[in-house]
Amino acid sequence: MRCTMLSLVLCALATTAAAAAPGRHAKLSAADAAHAVEADGADTMAARRPRKGTAPEARKTKARDERDAGQRGARKVESDDDDTPGRHTPRRRTDADTAATAAADDADTPSERDREARDRADEVAVKVVKPRHQGHRNVFYFVAGVAHIDARVASGGLQLDPAGLASLAAMPGPVHGSVASDPSNLIAGMIGFAPAMLHGYVAFETVIAAPKTTKLRATGDLANKSLAPTALGFVPTGIPPLGSELGEVKATPPMVTAIFRLPALGPLRFYAGGGASILFVRDAKITNPVLTQVATPKLEVTPAVGAVGQVGVDIHLFDRFSARLDIKELWFQPSQATISNIRVHTTIPMLETVDVGSAKSVLHANPIVVQAGIGASF
Numbered sequence: 001m002r003c004t005m006l007s008l009v010l011c012a013l014a015t016t017a018a019a020a021a022p023g024r025h026a027k028l029s030a031a032d033a034a035h036a037v038e039a040d041g042a043d044t045m046a047a048r049r050p051r052k053g054t055a056p057e058a059r060k061t062k063a064r065d066e067r068d069a070g071q072r073g074a075r076k077v078e079s080d081d082d083d084t085p086g087r088h089t090p091r092r093r094t095d096a097d098t099a100a101t102a103a104a105d106d107a108d109t110p111s112e113r114d115r116e117a118r119d120r121a122d123e124v125a126v127k128v129v130k131p132r133h134q135g136h137r138n139v140f141y142f143v144a145g146v147a148h149i150d151a152r153v154a155s156g157g158l159q160l161d162p163a164g165l166a167s168l169a170a171m172p173g174p175v176h177g178s179v180a181s182d183p184s185n186l187i188a189g190m191i192g193f194a195p196a197m198l199h200g201y202v203a204f205e206t207v208i209a210a211p212k213t214t215k216l217r218a219t220g221d222l223a224n225k226s227l228a229p230t231a232l233g234f235v236p237t238g239i240p241p242l243g244s245e246l247g248e249v250k251a252t253p254p255m256v257t258a259i260f261r262l263p264a265l266g267p268l269r270f271y272a273g274g275g276a277s278i279l280f281v282r283d284a285k286i287t288n289p290v291l292t293q294v295a296t297p298k299l300e301v302t303p304a305v306g307a308v309g310q311v312g313v314d315i316h317l318f319d320r321f322s323a324r325l326d327i328k329e330l331w332f333q334p335s336q337a338t339i340s341n342i343r344v345h346t347t348i349p350m351l352e353t354v355d356v357g358s359a360k361s362v363l364h365a366n367p368i369v370v371q372a373g374i375g376a377s378f
Helices: 002-048 057-083 095-106 110-123 164-168
Strands: 139-150 153-155 159-162 178-181 184-194 202-209 213-219 245-252 255-261 268-286 298-301 304-318 321-332 335-348 351-365 368-377
Touching: 139 202, 139 321, 184 368, 245 298, 255 304, 255 321, 268 298, 268 321, 268 335, 321 351
Parallel strands: none
Antiparallel strands: 139 184, 139 368, 153 178, 153 351, 159 351, 178 213, 184 202, 202 255, 213 245, 245 268, 255 268, 268 304, 298 335, 304 321, 321 368, 335 351
């Protein structure tokens, strides 16, 4: 009897507990629903909130990832609680949710904006390079082109120094006339150096060219009259005039000049200068048919020292290339030309040839050299 009563009491209690469980579960579900609505509302407000700053994208992404991870963890805990029989507790905000929300809020604060501005300033660094002073440097330059040379040689006539029988037929005074040369053109160049210590205003240069043969011509009485027309004053010698052809030489006038350059006027830069030169004559020979009919005379010309005057202009073309027009005039001291071993043919009976001796002439050279070419500096 007692057992039966105890069984009835336990059944009644079990029935009462089963009836009360749905209500409590319903209340807990309502609380969870309210909490979910509150979380969704917070998310919506956070999404609608205008962004006041431009925080770094990496920080915003990290904050959202932490918030989403916290929400996923909370939902997982809630799901586990719902699956556990008899346990229905309201969902609480986790530390991850709080940290994510705080990070999202801090991202828009003024201090965060200042920190972002500093970071952006650090990332975008503008390197200001001061203009470097361009110092002067040593400059070598070379000009290649053509040269026109007018030797402008003059002489005071030809003075005979007869020997033997020729002294009876030689004219008492010098044979008037002159020695001239024809202008010539040749390939020539210039090499120069402008030291840095003179700031490019002063340069030193010289002319380089292959020696060229220059023809010598006789003019005036030297070409048109006989050196000894008669012997003893009345016997014709039969020696004809020399004519215009006299001889040829190779003249080499090495020179060094210093030029002063004026400031540039656009692409033009004018200069003027002067220097010194020495005239050397080599390979000189007589080619006159009258003087070489019997023997080959020997021609010698002494060296002469001279001064050089120079003017010109450089025209800048591009980069380190320029064109140049240069004019030089040279004034040489007089040099002496000597013709020795002169033997001529005569019409005097028993004197078919006569040893005339030698002849001397004083030469004055005043050449003008005009050069044009293209140059480059190094």
